[in-house]
Amino acid sequence: MASSKDLESSGISSSKIRLSGSSKVFYVICYTVVILVALICLIPFLLLISGSFTSEQWIRFNGFSLWPGEFSLEAYNIIFKTPMRIVRAYGVSILITAVGTLLGLLLTALTAYVISRKDFKYRNALSFFFYFTTLFNGGMVSTYIFYIRYLRLQDSLWALILPGMFNVFYLLIMRTFVNTIPFALVESAKLDGAGEWRIFFTIILPLLKSGLATIGLFLALGYWNDWYNAMLYMKTEAKYPLQYMLYAIQQQTQALAAIASQAGIQVQNLPSNSLKLAMAVVATGPILILYPFVQRYFIAGIAVGSVKG
Amino acid sequence: MIHTKKNGFVAEFKRNKALFAMAAPAIILVLVMQYLPMSGLVLAFKNYRYDLGVFRSPWNGLNNFKFLFSSGTGWLITRNTILYNLLNLITSQLLAVIIAIFLTEIHRKYVKKVSQTIILLPYFISWVVVGVFVFSIFNYETGLINTIVKATGGTPINFYQMPGAWPFIICAFNAWKWTGYNSVIYIAAITGIDDAINEAAAIDGATIFQRIRYITIPSIRPTLVTMILLQVGRILRGDFEMFYQIIGLNGQLYNATDVIDTYVFRSLVTNPDIGMTSAATFYQSVLCFVIIMVVNAIVKRVDEEYALF
Numbered sequence: 355m356a357s358s359k360d361l362e363s364s365g366i367s368s369s370k371i372r373l374s375g376s377s378k379v380f381y382v383i384c385y386t387v388v389i390l391v392a393l394i395c396l397i398p399f400l401l402l403i404s405g406s407f408t409s410e411q412w413i414r415f416n417g418f419s420l421w422p423g424e425f426s427l428e429a430y431n432i433i434f435k436t437p438m439r440i441v442r443a444y445g446v447s448i449l450i451t452a453v454g455t456l457l458g459l460l461l462t463a464l465t466a467y468v469i470s471r472k473d474f475k476y477r478n479a480l481s482f483f484f485y486f487t488t489l490f491n492g493g494m495v496s497t498y499i500f501y502i503r504y505l506r507l508q509d510s511l512w513a514l515i516l517p518g519m520f521n522v523f524y525l526l527i528m529r530t531f532v533n534t535i536p537f538a539l540v541e542s543a544k545l546d547g548a549g550e551w552r553i554f555f556t557i558i559l560p561l562l563k564s565g566l567a568t569i570g571l572f573l574a575l576g577y578w579n580d581w582y583n584a585m586l587y588m589k590t591e592a593k594y595p596l597q598y599m600l601y602a603i604q605q606q607t608q609a610l611a612a613i614a615s616q617a618g619i620q621v622q623n624l625p626s627n628s629l630k631l632a633m634a635v636v637a638t639g640p641i642l643i644l645y646p647f648v649q650r651y652f653i654a655g656i657a658v659g660s661v662k663g
Numbered sequence: 664m665i666h667t668k669k670n671g672f673v674a675e676f677k678r679n680k681a682l683f684a685m686a687a688p689a690i691i692l693v694l695v696m697q698y699l700p701m702s703g704l705v706l707a708f709k710n711y712r713y714d715l716g717v718f719r720s721p722w723n724g725l726n727n728f729k730f731l732f733s734s735g736t737g738w739l740i741t742r743n744t745i746l747y748n749l750l751n752l753i754t755s756q757l758l759a760v761i762i763a764i765f766l767t768e769i770h771r772k773y774v775k776k777v778s779q780t781i782i783l784l785p786y787f788i789s790w791v792v793v794g795v796f797v798f799s800i801f802n803y804e805t806g807l808i809n810t811i812v813k814a815t816g817g818t819p820i821n822f823y824q825m826p827g828a829w830p831f832i833i834c835a836f837n838a839w840k841w842t843g844y845n846s847v848i849y850i851a852a853i854t855g856i857d858d859a860i861n862e863a864a865a866i867d868g869a870t871i872f873q874r875i876r877y878i879t880i881p882s883i884r885p886t887l888v889t890m891i892l893l894q895v896g897r898i899l900r901g902d903f904e905m906f907y908q909i910i911g912l913n914g915q916l917y918n919a920t921d922v923i924d925t926y927v928f929r930s931l932v933t934n935p936d937i938g939m940t941s942a943a944t945f946y947q948s949v950l951c952f953v954i955i956m957v958v959n960a961i962v963k964r965v966d967e968e969y970a971l972f
Contacts, residue, residue, distance in 0.1 A: 468685050660851055
């Protein structure tokens with residue numbers, strides 16, 4: 355299994371190699387391209403943060419820039435003056451992320467354990483049952499009609515939780531983690547008279563910590579960033595998760611600005627441009643803060659997932 | 664293992680009752696959320712009536728397909744979906760391979776770590792926020808590009824009235840979002856190379872270009888083939904979240920940017936023509952399935968190692 359540590363240490367041995375002229379050219383290109391791409395990746399974030407701290411007047415007159423032309427907190431003031439919408443959306447996002455991640459982890463771990471049990475006759479059939487959904491699915495229309503008409507998911511928070519709870523990709527990654535646990539542990543526990551459920555909860559789960567952390571983070575990220583299910587199934591604004599609330603506010607300010615400009619009215623009091631960016635900062639903030647600490651789990655997960663299972 | 668006559672399902676169920684119970688929640692969830700909606704694909708051949716539901720609505724043969732393709736929309740969205748997927752596949756994988764090779768060749772730990780962290784960051788950002796980025800960069804009044812254009816004395820560009828610019832913008836943001844993620848996969852493959860091979864090559868006088876050409880690139884070929892196969896299996900699926908957040912409801916851009924998924928979504932929410940949109944998703948699901956089966960069978964015949972399943 356490749357861990358992030360392995361990834362970082364690769365190629366160290368080759369650093370001892372003496373550099374020839376053409377190698378020097380290579381390294382110049384290599385560093386330039388990587389640093390350039392990293393900067394390009396960073397630009398939108400700079401724009402986002404700078405814009406959210408720029409006064410609306412300045413943006414209207416000069417446009418967005420990578421450095422606040424005129425520093426201002428008015429957008430954040432507006433957000434935090436009437437924070438109920440944002441707080442509620444935060445609440446919804448935290449709730450669906452917590453519930454969905456916990457349930458999804460339990461389901462993924464249980465199922466991964468079952469399909470990695472060599473003494474379970476139907477493990478291949480079961481794997482195929484799950485894998486098939488990646489090859490073929492009902493498509494947007496029939497899924498939408500089914501969820502609303504037959505599962506009655508409209509405006510229910512379950513519509514935000516159930517669709518993202520179980521994923522074949524995560525199942526396969528989790529199975530790789532389960533496979534690192536020696537089966538002899540299970541067998542000896544059985545000989546000692548432990549039941550299957552007890553074996554799973556007292557022996558397997560504690561040994562799956564890094565797998566659970568990895569998949570848990572993937573699940574949590576999926577829930578936190580989801581707006582699609584909210585757009586399809588949520589009707590009540592009080593039940594919007596954060597990302598969809600951001601989208602809704604963005605649409606409203608755009609619509610408002612369009613109406614106002616058609617009517618020849620200056621919407622001076624509404625800092626719509628900086629407000630949008632400040633909202634995006636508020637919605638993305640938790641990810642940006644947590645990212646450096648959890649990055650290695652994602653790198654390990656992506657690397658494990660790329661190995662064909 | 665002892666093989667008795669008791670090998671049927673009932674015997675297996677009795678033997679591993681607990682394992683069946685452990686897999687049951689995921690089986691039920693996938694059955695209800697994924698498999699049941701597949702039956703809704705019959706809507707493609709029906710005249711959907713809200714009062715009658717999926718199964719009692721009357722059949723209407725191939726009329727839905729005729730409408731879809733006779734209006735020209737069917738061909739347009741199919742062409743767009745395929746072209747965007749090809750363009751995105753080539754650019755994002757190529758960039759990811761280059762970044763992966765370069766990152767593993769960078770030996771300054773700090774540069775490497777910081778660059779990789781930044782390049783992976785876009786993967787964690789929701790498409791809603793990416794939509795905010797795009798608007799902040801390209802809009803006519805306040806966009807970053809027009810800020811620069813105005814500052815240098817040029818005439819502002821109205822990107823939202825230039826359909827031709829959007830394939831490039833979409834392609835750029837797709838690469839921006841996925842390069843980091845994909846490069847982690849390739850780095851994992853490169854890290855799998857035994858250091859001794861690189862050292863031996865260096866001692867034999869191989870230049871860095873030769874090492875990349877004859878050691879690194881062959882080592883990532885299987886991963887590259889897998890990634891391409893996975894993408895080919897989705898060639899008719901547009902990345903709805905990306906297209907919807909970048910383009911939104913800008914009708915002027917539809918000809919150049921509408922993919923099957925955005926078309927289906929709009930038809931579903933604006934003027935529900937369930938028959939025609941079902942025809943589009945049916946055609947998308949079935950063709951995707953056929954394509955991946957055929958391509959996988961061909962790959963299997965050429966080289967079994969590279970087949971997906």
